[in-house]
Amino acid sequence: MHISQLVDIFTQEISTQSIMDQISQISQYHRIQGSMKFHESAKHIQAILSNNSIFSKIYEYPADGKWEKWGWVSPISWDIKSGECWLMKPVKKRLSRFIDHPMSVITHSKAADFEGTLVDIGKGDKPSDYAKAKGKIALITASPRRIFSYAARHDVKGIILHPDLNRAAQIGDTTVQYDGFWPVNENLSDVTSGFSISHAQARELQNYLRGKKEVKLHFKIDANFSDDKRKLHVLETPFIGSERPLEEIVIIAHLCHPSPGANDNASGSATLLEIALSLNRMIKTGQIAQPKRTLRFLWVPEFSGTIPWLAEYDQQRNTEGRKILSVFNLDMVGESPVKVGTPLTISSPSISTPSFLPGMIRYVSECVKKQKVAKNGWTYQLNYDIQSFAGGSDHLIFNDSYFSIPGVMFGHDDPYHHTSADSIDKVEPLECRSAGVITGVTAYSLATSNSLFLQEILASVFSDIIEEANSLNHRLNKSGELSQAQQLRQKELLAQMSTNRLKSILELDFEGNLKEDIEHFSKLVKLHFNHLIQKNTNSEEKERMENISNQIIIQCNFIGPLPFKRLMDPSRSESNQLRLGSLTKKYWGGLVLELLNLANGKMNVEDIFLLLKIPYPDVMYDDIKYIVNLFIEEKILLSVEN
Numbered sequence: 357m358h359i360s361q362l363v364d365i366f367t368q369e370i371s372t373q374s375i376m377d378q379i380s381q382i383s384q385y386h387r388i389q390g391s392m393k394f395h396e397s398a399k400h401i402q403a404i405l406s407n408n409s410i411f412s413k414i415y416e417y418p419a420d421g422k423w424e425k426w427g428w429v430s431p432i433s434w435d436i437k438s439g440e441c442w443l444m445k446p447v448k449k450r451l452s453r454f455i456d457h458p459m460s461v462i463t464h465s466k467a468a469d470f471e472g473t474l475v476d477i478g479k480g481d482k483p484s485d486y487a488k489a490k491g492k493i494a495l496i497t498a499s500p501r502r503i504f505s506y507a508a509r510h511d512v513k514g515i516i517l518h519p520d521l522n523r524a525a526q527i528g529d530t531t532v533q534y535d536g537f538w539p540v541n542e543n544l545s546d547v548t549s550g551f552s553i554s555h556a557q558a559r560e561l562q563n564y565l566r567g568k569k570e571v572k573l574h575f576k577i578d579a580n581f582s583d584d585k586r587k588l589h590v591l592e593t594p595f596i597g598s599e600r601p602l603e604e605i606v607i608i609a610h611l612c613h614p615s616p617g618a619n620d621n622a623s624g625s626a627t628l629l630e631i632a633l634s635l636n637r638m639i640k641t642g643q644i645a646q647p648k649r650t651l652r653f654l655w656v657p658e659f660s661g662t663i664p665w666l667a668e669y670d671q672q673r674n675t676e677g678r679k680i681l682s683v684f685n686l687d688m689v690g691e692s693p694v695k696v697g698t699p700l701t702i703s704s705p706s707i708s709t710p711s712f713l714p715g716m717i718r719y720v721s722e723c724v725k726k727q728k729v730a731k732n733g734w735t736y737q738l739n740y741d742i743q744s745f746a747g748g749s750d751h752l753i754f755n756d757s758y759f760s761i762p763g764v765m766f767g768h769d770d771p772y773h774h775t776s777a778d779s780i781d782k783v784e785p786l787e788c789r790s791a792g793v794i795t796g797v798t799a800y801s802l803a804t805s806n807s808l809f810l811q812e813i814l815a816s817v818f819s820d821i822i823e824e825a826n827s828l829n830h831r832l833n834k835s836g837e838l839s840q841a842q843q844l845r846q847k848e849l850l851a852q853m854s855t856n857r858l859k860s861i862l863e864l865d866f867e868g869n870l871k872e873d874i875e876h877f878s879k880l881v882k883l884h885f886n887h888l889i890q891k892n893t894n895s896e897e898k899e900r901m902e903n904i905s906n907q908i909i910i911q912c913n914f915i916g917p918l919p920f921k922r923l924m925d926p927s928r929s930e931s932n933q934l935r936l937g938s939l940t941k942k943y944w945g946g947l948v949l950e951l952l953n954l955a956n957g958k959m960n961v962e963d964i965f966l967l968l969k970i971p972y973p974d975v976m977y978d979d980i981k982y983i984v985n986l987f988i989e990e991k992i993l994l995s996v997e998n
């Protein structure tokens with residue numbers, strides 16, 4: 357069987373109706389990490405698996421705000437029954453209600469039943485802002501998780517969050533944003549109560565305040581932090597491999613988030629479920645064979661469930677020889693091209709782990725793209741874009757150099773995510789199916805690794821490599837930003853990485869059929885790069901040697917994936933905070949994490965910069981130097997003797 361035939365079979369099997377049904381069901385649960393409703397949503401999926409005779413298991417991890425691994429602290433389990441915010445003065449009316457918009461109550465709010473006077477303190481991102489809100493309710497735009505300790509210091513009664521102008525322009529006048537306090541055990545007593553309101557509602561309150569009218573609000577919330585017995589739940593379904601069960605491919609989706617969260621991430625969770633159900637049907641009916649390696653499906657609370665799950669895996673990879681070969685993360689896969697936007701973005705694995713995956717996914721995606729579907733008078737055709745490594749979701753933990761597991765994420769740019777507008781009308785089930793087919797086919801081919809699949813993978817990775825080499829060459833000829841010596845070095849680094857990408861296929865080839873072919877293609881890659889790397893002059897070589905001897909070698913000064921709180925360290929000076937904030941905004945997610953992934957104690961800063969500039973052409977050397985120096989100062993990075 358060829359991969360394109362597999363694409364046809366998966367496309368026939370995956371049901372868009374069943375995906376839509378499940379998105380509608382899952383989005384009814386207010387599935388905050390560690391809450392009862394999260395647990396119920398996991399049970400809901402487990403029941404469907406069980407009705408189809410598919411084994412699954414729920415892992416339980418602490419949700420007490422104390423458990424810690426690699427500097428990541430577990431969230432605290434929190435449940436909510438109801439909440440209402442009333443405007444009492446100057447007019448009496450209800451502003452929001454939990455049953456209308458569950459995310460209108462700020463997650464982790466304390467139980468409340470009080471009246472308070474509102475003061476507008478602007479953004480509210482500085483401790484001093486809260487002095488004027490003592491004993492009152494503060495109207496703010498800053499994220500509650502970053503400021504609740506400031507509010508506590510000044511005995512602020514509660515907060516009202518509203519979108520700033522930029523955010524309001526994206527999400528609209530009447531949309532409510534999602535946010536939470538995210539306390540840990542240490543600062544749990546600082547948590548206050550809060551509501552999230554729309555831009556239009558905030559404007560109304562601000563108009564009263566401008567007119568010197570007293571604005572009085574009544575908060576009523578029935579919510580509580582649960583006792584220590586409540587856990588974080590991770591649902592897992594393995595399809596155990598028939599020949600190499602310890603080698604596994606993981607497909608993951610975070611099930612958490614507030615209701616509705618239709619695209620983020622009921623879409624990924626429902627698509628993951630439908631891939632598992634389809635796989636089961638196809639194996640049962642004999643359309644495809646049992647996979648030789650294990651395929652493992654995971655529904656997690658984002659980050660907070662993945663960290664303890666991987667901590668267990670970390671032990672087993674040493675004691676039992678378990679090995680995850682690749683990871684597929686489905687996070688926001690259903691965005692309607694018409695109502696939200698396009699394309700389906702596929703973020704590549706970390707460049708610190710050169711992998712066949714992007715080339716293979718491009719090949720499978722092209723097969724999916726060929727399928728056009730007529731729908732309501734328009735033609736649906738997959739529009740996808742393979743991008744550089746991005747952070748922002750669970751795959752980043754697997755990609756971290758501590759694990760070095762190549763993982764991709766399927767997602768979309770979506771202005772409505774984390775708002776009340778992330779509702780089911782924004783979902784296009786054909787988009788979910790495309791992501792499901794690409795994921796299912798790629799994962800199944802890896803798990804099966806028959807020689808036909810492997811040959812197709814090899815050929816597609818090779819053509820991807822040649823295309824990338826040519827496009828880098830073209831870019832270098834055009835831009836003139838790098839010196840001749842730097843250009844040469846960058847091509848050398850890409851050549852090295854490309855050869856390693858080809859070699860990564862060897863890991864799949866347990867029958868050893870492909871060794872010669874891979875050597876052959878490696879030679880072709882070398883020839884191609886030789887052609888692109890023109891003979892360097894002596895002066896270039898001299899410049900290069902001087903440059904390298906001036907460079908420091910950097911190494912990560914911590915084990916495991918760096919927790920976000922260290923990247924956003926509030927104790928950092930304000931100017932550093934601002935500078936890093938603007939840099940990370942520019943390069944957020946991917947670049948900073950890639951810098952840490954590449955800091956392996958062997959590579960110098962110049963090489964790391966040149967490598968980073970392949971996937972992120974806009975990055976500037978001064979920015980990298982700035983981040984490196986700051987991280988050395990903060991002991992996130994170590995400078996190693998050259």
Ligand SMILES: [Zn+2]
Nearest residue numbers: 620621687688
């Ligand atoms: Zn998400």
